[in-house]
Each structure stands twice: as structure tokens, then as C-alpha cells.
Amino acid sequence: QDCDGLIVRSATKVTADVLEAAERLQVVGRAGTGVDNVDVEAATRKGVLVMNTPTGNSLSAAELTCGMILCLARQIPQAAASMKEGKWDRKKYMGMELNGKTLGVLGLGRIGREVATRMQAFGMKTIGYDPIITPEASAAFGVEQLPLEQIWPRCDFITVHTPLLPSTMGLLNDSTFAKCRRGVQVVNCARGGIVDEGALLRALQSGQCGGAALDVFTQEPPKDRDLVNHPNVICCPHLGASTQEAQSRCGKEIAMQIVDMATGKGLAGTVNGQALSKAFAPQTKPWIALARALGTVLHAVGKQVQGSVQVCTLGTPLREAGSYLTPAVAAGMLAGGAQKEVTLVNALLLAQEAGLKVTTTHSDVVAERDDDGTGLLQVALQGTPHRAAGTVQGSTPVLQDINGASFKQPAPLAGPVLIYRAKASEPSVLPVLAGLLGKAGIQLQSYHSSGMVAGEQWSVVGLSAPLSNLGELKRHVTEVFQLHL
DSSP states (O other), X not given: OOOSEEEEOTTSOBOHHHHHHOTTOOEEEXXXXXXXXXXXXXXXXXXXXXXXXXTTTHHHHHHHHHHHHHHHHHTHHHHHHHHHTTOOOTTTTOOOOOTTOEEEEEOOSHHHHHHHHHHHTTTOEEEEEOSSSOHHHXXXXXXXXXXXXXXXXXXXXXXXXXXXXXXXXXXXXXXXXXXXXXXXXXXXXXXXXXXXXXXXXXXXXXTSEEEEEESOOSSSSOSOOHHHHOTTEEEOSSOTTXXXXXXXXXXXXXHHHHHHHHTTSOOOSBSSOHHHXXXXXXXXXXXXXXXXXXXXXXXXXXXXXXXXXXXEEESGGGTTTHHXXXXXXXXXXXXXXXXXXXXXTTHHHHHHHTTEEEEEEEESSOOTTOTTSSOEEXXXXXXXXXXXXXXXXXXXXXXXXXXXXXXXXXXXXXXXXXXXXEETTOTTHHHHHHHHHHHHTOOEEEEEEBOOBTTEEEEEEEEXXXXXXXXXXXXXXXXXXXXXX
């Protein structure tokens, strides 16, 4: 309950109940690749960052896969077990050479490519499929990419290295086994469920599949032992990452990732907070503060959270900034509402649930107000006159425009800020404000006023502390609100 961070391996389940009980939790680190044991959706809703170490066990998983392929080709585990039973069955365990055989690699990320390059050393022809890696990129490490329909009938061996997603669940099934060469050998050291276990057993029983090597199962440990006990199946109890090197590497990597996050050095291995990965760069922090502040201002002037907010980034430096500025604007819009703490991790999800739609556009055309070429951020509540625009000067977020009223000198958006709109013919506002500040012992740190629109102007006042009572001021202004940015 009093932890800010939690590091787990595969056996520890981080459920919604665990996340709810850990009130201070900010980050869950998984020392390994798969996050099946973490309720990522519940973590996202709570604003808890989930990170993993996708590279830490890649070599160990790849080496196990290669070992599995060799064991299938020469039936090494079965022969070893036979020897321990006192037998000498040389004829029973006739194997095959890997040289000249075709290996289909489904999933060409870190592990898939390591398997492919290693098996090429045995003279295997490697073909594969990956929806993300380009054919040119895979050709560079010796894998010819083909559509799945062309892969099935060509392979002597098939190995899977994809995450477990709705699109990869049952990737090998009754239909795909029927399209394979008779006697195809199948390896799954990725995730249980990518190979349909029922279909695999049927293919083994019919001889359509000649052998399978499994390190992972749909249910672990598997209660149904039919697959495990099949004579042409070799299996391990999920040992892909079980090497001293991988365990040490993953443990060190996740610890360093959390230290880097806590000290603001950077963010790596994010599973649910891609927007945050840019948030730690020194040049982006003030822009995120600006986006959050403009969202807060827009909520205050619009007096509503529901509706559509248009976020527009202007200027070449902000071309890629929408990914992290959009959730920051949403966080500002939701700040102080019914939701618990709003972060860049959960802002868009909570906004959607609150009935707030946030869309982003970008233009390289720099606005006239962007004197130094750093860029401009605009936010608008669609269907209303409410909008705000600002930029960053040095490292300070500043307001340039509110509801069409422009500030000749941009107003800083940091700390306690009082913003009000009043008739230009009302001269008593400043004296009243000065009197209130004097009584409360609060210092006026900055004062900026906009140009006139319809006889009224906006003022932004930076304070040393918030004013506790605005009642007297409200009698002299059209509207007033106080923010802590």
C-alpha cells in the first residue's frame, strides 16, 4: 500500500484488486517481456505506468528455440529417456538433417530474427511473415517474407515469435495445419494459445504434424496432459527466459528503467504510456506543462468537460508533439474533476469516459505570434467561442490568446494564477485586487492584460499564493477563476 513502484517477474499476478489496494503506486515494472500477468487496462485507468524489458531475454528465448528445433530433428529427448530406461533403440530414433530444410519464422522481431540467423548457420532456408517489419528489413538478415498462405505449404519447420493478441490467437489451427506439408514440425517458445492446442493434438494424431516442441501452454501448468504425453511432443515448463544471464539482465534493466524514470532521465520499455516516453526530454517538459495549463484554462472558461476539444500544433518543431501534448491537454481539462489523479497514462481513457473527445491537427505554417520559431499550441472547445493559445518562452509556458483576446506581452502560466475578464471602463478592479492581496499577505508576482474585445479585456495575475475568497472581486468583473498550474 505504501509503494510507489512494483517490480515483478512472470509468476506474480498484478490484478485490478492489487492495483486498487496500492494507493501510491505509480509504476509496475515487469522483468521480462510478456505482461499477461499484469492487468494493463486497470493500470491504465488508474494512471499507473506499466513497463517491461523487451530485450533482456531475447537471446535466451532464441537459443532455446534453436535447441528445440535440433531436438525435433534428432529426437534427442526421447532417445535420452530411452537410454535411462536401459534401452538401446538406434533404429527407432531415425532423424533428419536440418541442412536444406525450410524454416518458417512467424514474427520477425528481436527473437525471430535471432532464431533465423542462427538456423541459417545449419543451412536452413528461412522464410517468414511479420505485419510490421518490412520485406527489405527482413531480407537484410536473410529472411524472405511471404504471405501466410504461401508459407504454410513450404515449411518443414514452423516457429512462432509473436505476442499473444486476438489476431495471433490460434494462428496455427485446423485450417492452417491442413495447408501445411504432411509431417511439418512446430515450435512454440512464445506464448501459449498462438498454436491451437486442440488442433495441434489432432494434427499429431493424424500425422499431419510430425512433431512439436512446446515451452508454453494456454494453461500453465497444463492440466490436460494429452499433448505433453504425446510421443512426438517435447516440452519444457516455460524456460525461455530461464538462464542466469537473462534473469540478471532483465532484473538490472527494469531496475535501471525505474531509476531513470524517477530521476527524470528518460523512459524505456513503456507498455501503456507511449505519450510519457517523450515527456522526460528537457525540451518537451515545458510544452507538456503548457498543454496541461491550456486544458485547465479551457475548462475554466468553458465551464464544461463534455464535448469536442481540438488541439492544434503549429510550427515544424511541434510536428511530432501531438502524441504527448494531446493527453496533456485532456489531463488539464479533467483536473479537479470527479476522476482520481489524471496522468498522461490515463488522460485520454478518462476523457473518453467523461464524454470528452480530443482530436489533434498539425500545420507547419508558423503563426504570426510565433516570433522565435519555437511553435504555437492552440486548444478550442468546438461549437463554442472558447479557445486558448500559448507557447514556451525559455522554459516557461505562456498564454498568448484567450477567446480571441491577445496579450501583447504573453502571460506566464505557472504557480497560482488569477484570470479575470472585466469591462475596460471598470477602473476599480486593480485597487480592489490590491486590497484583497494586501489583507491576505499575498504578493502580486506578475500582471498581464489583453487587448480589448467588445469593450472587455482579460487579465492574468501571477500570485505568490491562492486567494481564499474572490467574493469581493466578483462584483467588479464579468468572470473570474483561479488556477494552480
